[in-house]
Amino acid sequence: MTTREMPLTDERAIDQEDDFLKINAIDHIEFWVGNAKQSVFFWKTWGFKPVAYSGLETGNRRCASWVLEQGQIRFVLSSPYSPHDEMAAHHLLHGDGVKVIAMEVDDVEAAWRETTARGAKSVQAPAEQNDDRGLLRTAAIATYGQTVHQFVDRSDYVGAFKPGYKPLSEDKNVKPVGFAAVDHIVGNVELGKMNYWVNWYHRVMGFRQIVHYDDTVIHTEYSALMSKVMGNGNGRIKFPINEPAEGRKKSQIEEYLDYYTGPGVQHIALITGDIIGTVRELRSRGLEFLRVPQSYYDTLPDRIGPIKEKYDDIAELGILADRDDEGYLLQIFSRPIQDRPTMFMEVIQRRGARGFGVGNFKALFESIEIEQGKRGNL
Ligand code: FE2
Numbered sequence: 001m002t003t004r005e006m007p008l009t010d011e012r013a014i015d016q017e018d019d020f021l022k023i024n025a026i027d028h029i030e031f032w033v034g035n036a037k038q039s040v041f042f043w044k045t046w047g048f049k050p051v052a053y054s055g056l057e058t059g060n061r062r063c064a065s066w067v068l069e070q071g072q073i074r075f076v077l078s079s080p081y082s083p084h085d086e087m088a089a090h091h092l093l094h095g096d097g098v099k100v101i102a103m104e105v106d107d108v109e110a111a112w113r114e115t116t117a118r119g120a121k122s123v124q125a126p127a128e129q130n131d132d133r134g135l136l137r138t139a140a141i142a143t144y145g146q147t148v149h150q151f152v153d154r155s156d157y158v159g160a161f162k163p164g165y166k167p168l169s170e171d172k173n174v175k176p177v178g179f180a181a182v183d184h185i186v187g188n189v190e191l192g193k194m195n196y197w198v199n200w201y202h203r204v205m206g207f208r209q210i211v212h213y214d215d216t217v218i219h220t221e222y223s224a225l226m227s228k229v230m231g232n233g234n235g236r237i238k239f240p241i242n243e244p245a246e247g248r249k250k251s252q253i254e255e256y257l258d259y260y261t262g263p264g265v266q267h268i269a270l271i272t273g274d275i276i277g278t279v280r281e282l283r284s285r286g287l288e289f290l291r292v293p294q295s296y297y298d299t300l301p302d303r304i305g306p307i308k309e310k311y312d313d314i315a316e317l318g319i320l321a322d323r324d325d326e327g328y329l330l331q332i333f334s335r336p337i338q339d340r341p342t343m344f345m346e347v348i349q350r351r352g353a354r355g356f357g358v359g360n361f362k363a364l365f366e367s368i369e370i371e372q373g374k375r376g377n378l
Contacts, residue, residue: 019233020114021206023103026182026237027152028067028161029268030076030100032090033338036064039077039096042337043068045285046345047177048075050168052160056081060164063087067161071180073270076100076161090146096338098265100140101185102150103237111151112139118204123148133159141204144187144197144241145263149205178278183269183348184229184238184356188256190263194226194243201230201239210238211355215245218361220369222378223247229356240356242266252368255377259340267333269346275330276309278347279317288335290371291318292363303359304328308351322359327352333364341375 033039040050048068055064062085065078078099080087090099105111109126116122120141129136134157140150160167189197201207207230215224224245231238244251256266272278283289297315304321307328314321319332327350334345348357357364372378 019206021105021111021232022107023105023232023234023237025072025104026185027102027104027150027154028074028076028100029098029182029185030078030102031096032087032094032099033077033079033096034091036066036077036079039079040066040068043075043077044171044174045287046070046282047175047179048073049171049174049176052165052167054162054165058164058166065165067165070176071178073179073182074161093261094146094264095260095340095342097260097343098147098185098268100148100150101143101265102138102152105151105153106155108137108139108151108153112141115141115204119200120204124150129163131159131163133157133163136162138162143200144189144193145260147187147264175281177281178272178274179270179347180273181271183271183346183350184240185268186227186240186242186266188242188253188260188263188266190257191244191254193263194228194241197241198228198230201241205232207232207237207239213358213361215247217358218365219245219247220362220365222249222369223251223365225251225253225365249369249378250372252365252372255372255375256342258377260342265343267344267346269331269348272347272349275319275332275347275349276313276317278349279319279332280313282347283317289318290333290335290364290367292320292360292367296320296363320357320360320364322353322355322357324353324355326354329353329355329357331357331360335371341372341377 048070051069052067054060063078063080068075112126123140123142126139136157137153140148143149210229210231213227215226218225224247225242226245227240227242229240244253304323319330321330329350331348336344
């Protein structure tokens with residue numbers, strides 16, 4: 001394993017030893033999609049239960065919006081009613097994708113003030129909404145592409161999601177598959193822009209660089225990418241940032257940027273405590289995951305050593321394994337979850353390891369390139 005820690009060198013990266021932006025957790029991730037009602041069924045297949053709804057029936061004349069939960073994870077799926085809405089323009093340009101990565105903070109006003117003072121572009125000044133379930137405070141700033149970070153304080157709110165959303169009765173048909181929390185959310189940015197955004201997260205949000213993978217680590221015969229992982233003060237929020245690197249053929253990051261029409265969220269990794277059970281169930285429900293060549297599994301036990309899971313199960317389900325100084329991790333990646341080859345999902349189980357599976361990057365990217373070739377995009 002050849003990860004390399006790189007210090008920040010940009011002089012704009014000012015010293016921020018104190019964690020001025022206290023983030024408790026990812027509050028929710030909102031997808032702007034073409035047909036939220038049908039997307040709900042897709043995420044039900046991933047084990048997410050619909051818990052709240054906003055739309056024409058609740059007095060929302062702008063968009064239909066569904067809130068789904070599993071473990072501590074909350075996804076919001078929204079679609080506009082009017083072709084003239086900003087959401088419709090967003091969908092025309094990007095297709096389905098992540099619009100909002102919302103973070104739970106104690107003090108929305110301070111989070112917005114501190115980040116905008118450090119150069120963040122405001123998307124929404126601090127505002128309060130209330131209904132009979134209490135008071136919700138939010139604000140928002142722009143990050144890469146057209147993606148937004150929202151700050152949420154729901155300490156005085158006990159409703160299903162936000163004012164304007166009605167709770168839904170429990171959908172007993174949905175069976176959770178064991179997802180507990182969001183592990184990390186990865187952004188793809190343009191060639192040459194990785195360091196800009198790494199410094200942006202450092203300067204504006206006080207994040208630290210956890211690890212750096214350069215193109216000598218992440219490359220195949222044909223293409224390469226570079227990645228730096230940014231983490232917040234308490235380590236709960238991890239945002240890797242990728243950019244394409246020059247190679248003989250088109251990088252998977254370039255394919256994403258072409259089809260998403262710019263930077264955006266590449267993948268969301270969800271934590272499970274039992275990846276064998278989770279992936280077996282998801283595969284039985286028809287969800288599609290990438291497979292590396294069977295030869296990967298011939299040498300896996302030698303590379304990883306003893307693990308609690310059975311190697312036969314790992315190979316049967318196409319799960320990948322990686323080990324670092326602190327333990328090991330198991331992971332698997334879905335095929336793109338919409339027609340455009342843009343966003344995909346990762347399922348991850350950590351057994352001590354805190355890395356991101358660098359030992360799997362080469363095998364994984366080769367299998368991505370086989371699929372890229374089938375799409376005529378390599
Ligand atoms: Fe990942």
